Amino acid sequence: MARIYNFSAGPSTLPLPVLEQVQKDIVDYQGAGLSLIEASHRGPHYSEVHEAAGAAMRKLLGLPENYHVLWLQGGATMQFAMIPMNLLQGGKKADYTLTGSWAKKAVADAKKLGDIALAYDGSQENFTTLPAASDVGARDDAVYLHLTSNETIGGVQWHEWPDVAVPLVCDMSSDFLSRRLPLEKFGIIYAGAQKNLAPAGVTVVIIRDDVLEQCADDLPAYLAYKTHAPKDSLYNTPPVFPIWVARLVLDYLDENGGLDWVAGLAEERSGLLYGMMDRHAGFYSCPVAPHCRSKMNVVWRLPTEDLEKQFIAEAKAQGMDGLKGHRSVGGCRASIYNAMPVEGAKALADFMDEFARKHG
């Protein structure tokens, strides 16, 4: 098998040893005579996986006891609704940072449910920059300040965190588990799994005790955090397969060096690509301000759209796929999540070099 370098923004590349483990176990789970995806979610096989996934998550993040780890469904999109439904009923206030396509969706849902103000609005700059973290404030009576830690489409990423009196609520879908975090700042961290953690179909919600206590009591069952937290995410049938794979990925990350390891890799991969843009600065251009360039989703333009098409097609022919920028912004994008081998970023940087020399 010739494995390609898959730069897709999500779903995205997974560690090969994890895929091979799944292949080994998918028909007969560790000699149990059935697949794990056929096993009762209250039986011994899945229970072990569920507990191990939660424990591995806690260990990797260094999560204090006053945080709950929930495994939910519906993606970050569903959290855009659940967060204000749980925390803003009755027109309570929250502040949002409008930093790109994903933040925009979070704001749109929140506006239907609460009194929302923008602590930052990047629309004038076409979402190509972020403010200094120290310049971001929140209203005194806001329940939380919402951030999108990394904008998958625009390629901007917070490298520092605002220092505000209210808890941060953060969509970390596209850079979850890619670095250490000052956990005490966060009331809720949520992430669709299909970038750094697992296949699509599970959303991790990490919620602090005091924030959970403020959540609404009268919501329909699935929509209430207070349904899921006391039941350890087993109120109803959880999405067994992606949680199983998440457990394997978490173990893999832990065995290889944890968050410091992946943070180093992210530095290395993104450095190769941004470095190559600098070397061919007249040919490649990065629309994103240097202080907030993403280490997960690297975006750039070529001199013409025709050259971009040619670049993407030739890269694909050389086994590097998924480099087309999001249709809303065009250009090129390389998503270089935890499971992307550094060799993949090297191969892409080499190709960028060669392509610029030929066409620049």
Add this chain to the structure above:
Amino acid sequence: MARIYNFSAGPSTLPLPVLEQVQKDIVDYQGAGLSLIEASHRGPHYSEVHEAAGAAMRKLLGLPENYHVLWLQGGATMQFAMIPMNLLQGGKKADYTLTGSWAKKAVADAKKLGDIALAYDGSQENFTTLPAASDVGARDDAVYLHLTSNETIGGVQWHEWPDVAVPLVCDMSSDFLSRRLPLEKFGIIYAGAQKNLAPAGVTVVIIRDDVLEQCADDLPAYLAYKTHAPKDSLYNTPPVFPIWVARLVLDYLDENGGLDWVAGLAEERSGLLYGMMDRHAGFYSCPVAPHCRSKMNVVWRLPTEDLEKQFIAEAKAQGMDGLKGHRSVGGCRASIYNAMPVEGAKALADFMDEFARKHG
């Protein structure tokens, strides 16, 4: 590998050829150099699967063009909320049939959002029977009449459908795709996939055009059917893996004879078990009224709880697992969904016979 007979109520047994196909493709999807679970949900590999899954569903059910097939997340539990949120805003009316544990949850959520009346209340009979379909009515101004086609825990199943002027909205989680349906009666059919269709993590919602048109416009994005239907369930990242497996299961059902084939198998499997209860009527007892006994979840009691424990343990030792009744009702339960081989039901019936002769 010694494959067991897995009578789990859900997640539950899947067709072995489907599991083997997944095993073959899970690391390198048909020579593409990546796993399908790593591929972009907007790329060619998953797009083909997504379209094929929808087409196979339409073909198997014989679904007219005025129905949409949605692939959502959150299980039937999430639909308990979404249905009234979409259809009952502003205190609109709907009628529900209270037929067991699952209907109870549907009613509880609906009561938070609309004006709900019970068209049937089986609590006095401890949910061991259903009314005649012809005895069930609905208020003239109800938006829909809600049914739970099969109660997974209680083991009751509707074998005929009420004849009312309003659309039926039906939770078919545990008998979806097990028989032909008079589709024109249904405004919404929904089903968590983890019984007859696929692994946990995807919920099928089949919604008729005229019902979709009545749905609320101002809901948060994920919670609105009007978000998902025009985007063919690709508004956000779908749960790729269970939809892939659903496609394989749907193809498998179609190739083997479709709904008539599975309905015949359900008749045969359930007949073996209910027949054995009749043969040892003093030893086994079925709490469910004969006219509404489920062909998917067969429940029965033994003379004592000790004998039940012994029965379940000995069956397990012989490779028949998952026979413990739900903790809320006790006793024994065999879930015999589409993928349970008839040989599994035969083996269980033989064991019931032997056990009754020994202990009866």
